[in-house]
Amino acid sequence: MSIISFFITNLLPYITIVIFIGGLIYRIQGWINTPLPMPLSVTYPKSRIDQIIKILREILLFPSLIKNDRNLWIGAWPFHAALAIIILGHSRLFTTIPDKILFTIGFTPTGIKALSTILGGIAGIVIMFSLIYLLARRFTEITVRNMSNPMDYLILIWLLGIVIAGNYMHFYNAPYTDIAEMRTYLKSIFILEPIAPPGSTVLLIHMFLVQILLISLPFTKLIHPIGIFFTQGIKNSLVLLRNVK
Amino acid sequence: MKNDDPNENNPFKISPSPSTSTPFPSPPEFFKELKLKTEMVSDAEKPNKALEAMEEILNERQSIRVYMDTCTKCGACAESCHYYLGTNDPNNMPAHRVDLFRKVYKKHFSIEGKLLGPLVGAEKMDSSVLEEWYKYFYSCSECRRCSIFCPFGIDTAEVTMAAREIMLRVGIGTKYANEIISKVHKIGNNLGIPELAFWSNLEFCIEEIRDTMGVSVNLPGTKKNPTDEIAQAKIGAEILYVPPSADLFVNIDTQIGAMLIFHAAGADYTMSHSASEAANFGLFQDYADLKAINKRIVDEAHRLGVKKVIFGECGHAWRAFKNITEKWNGQLNFEIEHIFQYTERLIQLGKISLDKTQITQLVTLHDPCNYARGSGLLDPQRYILNQTATNFIEMDPKKTRENTFCCGGGGGMLMDELMDLRMKGAKPRAEAVRDVNAEYLAAPCAICKAQLRLAMDHYKLNTEVGGVLDLVGKAIKITKMDASNDISSKESKKKTKCSLCEKEFQSYDECANHTEKSHEISKNQADMCCEPQ
16 A cells, blocks of 8 residues: 555545544534524514425525526536435445345345446536536636635535546446445444555545545535524524414 | 607616715714714724624624625625626625625634635735725615525625624714714604604694695694693503604605504504604614614603504614514513504404595505515505505516515615715616506605605606505595594685795695696695695
């Protein structure tokens, strides 16, 4: 194992875990510890059910974007939907629970593999093109370009790097196909007896980029999926739900 | 219509350009009356003191911290802001406006900014930043249209309020807002109407009603001696009515409408000089004054022992009082209601009846931001207008209800020196009014009325601007007549002379018709020039 490979696969994961979890706690704790003297930004829900449906719709379909900025929705919704599928797919590397659920509803191991190849493949393509679209939009749409700083582009390029490496492995190269080997490696990390992962330079690049992204997540705008629960959009609606008569 | 004339240049076609107008800074003496603790420091010290104030605010307001961290610069908000649409100035895009605050936050209060600096757009707080803040946080009317467009619900208005408070703490503020807040604390209302004028203006309204409708309504107060000039609020009355003070001065018809509603319903209501102002400019700039200004009304309502406080046509007043008072000013021994909710119920119960045929103009409704997005008051005024006017039409649904466009003068922006920006910001609203060809624009908010009257002129629209209650006042059927009416109706049959052209008429009504046709003075204001002989 080269020193770079050792760093990325056996050392960096621990740094990532500590900073990622520590950073999340730091950030969320920072929000929680700050009082909210008055929820000034309130929207009044009509009824409880109404509001719950509205919140779920907002999280699942981004309807406010369909209504207000369709050009953005065309990139943003497919991106997040594909990302959700990809995260679910990757969860199979860490746990066998998804496989067990699929077995119980009647999937065979070949079936699961086919599902992951097809669904993962579609998600990989969709997320790649939606990222290219979002990046192009940031460059070309004058209003968005005006409000962007280098980090906004960098994050998109970084994600694109991760996706391209991932897609390469999915379609051409195959540590992926041997999910068991990846599981053994990841397990070794968690039992603090790290071993070498299935050898592939692309996998190394992929893992490196992902870990840096996770390290930066609590400190950059990537925190937004958690932030949304603290802004008017949802949090105040939930507070108000208690007051709905 | 005028704007169809090809020879006349069309104000809608002037392409947007940045505004150079900035508010007049407040002289130091106007800071003295503020309840907010302010510190007059030299210009050199301001950036550092402002940072200290900023740290305090960040530690006090969770929302600001969350907004700073959560924005992804997705750009969904960009074209939601009327000031951006009117000026094309990038700093007027909501995300960009908040970024003026965020860049300082990143530099001084975030790990990301401390490590990566300009890469994430972090910038040091200095006097040029404060100058930018002053210009652009006073180019925001806190209407919160952007917060509806933001997928995360980030509220630029709250950041604007925070930035203004930070600036105020180091002695940077506007003459306009500070003067108004001082007047509220010292005299009791925004316009600085003293007690005597308050009561005599109400008596003027009563005379108006007697002259135009032949109805005698009671003064919402009591006098120890009938000869007293100053009346007192009625202790133990059921209702305290709190209008914006502009209703007693410029929007008299709105006040008259409210008085006729109370009269027709036979309500036991009172008004008080100590609560003669619904508006609360504290909401626009600092929490301390917001709280103190609300407290006046709470204290007065408790002193009078009223069961209910009813608010008049003022957008932010309703939001500031309804949403905030109970939590900040403690237990309330009275109910809070808006005059629209009250009127809606009266109509539904059949306690007042309206004659739709009185209002034949094509009427449309402007939703003030603070009703629509601040307190969910949307339907009662629509119900009232449908019952009041024969032709009520809605504007484009993308520009009404929660999506309503600001009039361009709210949020403490109604300054003469900002006229250029105000008119540019009024464009989206004026366009929507033009598209429905409305003859009457009901704008149930004192600020909206003042701003939209000018905007209609600026955009060459023949649309009259007034309140909802104005129309109710004209359409309301009053059945009770008493002796005093007969006298006044006889009076209205007296020979009347128009002071503008010296013509004589057989009755006041004829003269009023004449002034409307010949001098473009509406019937309601005909008394300006019609003098009974």
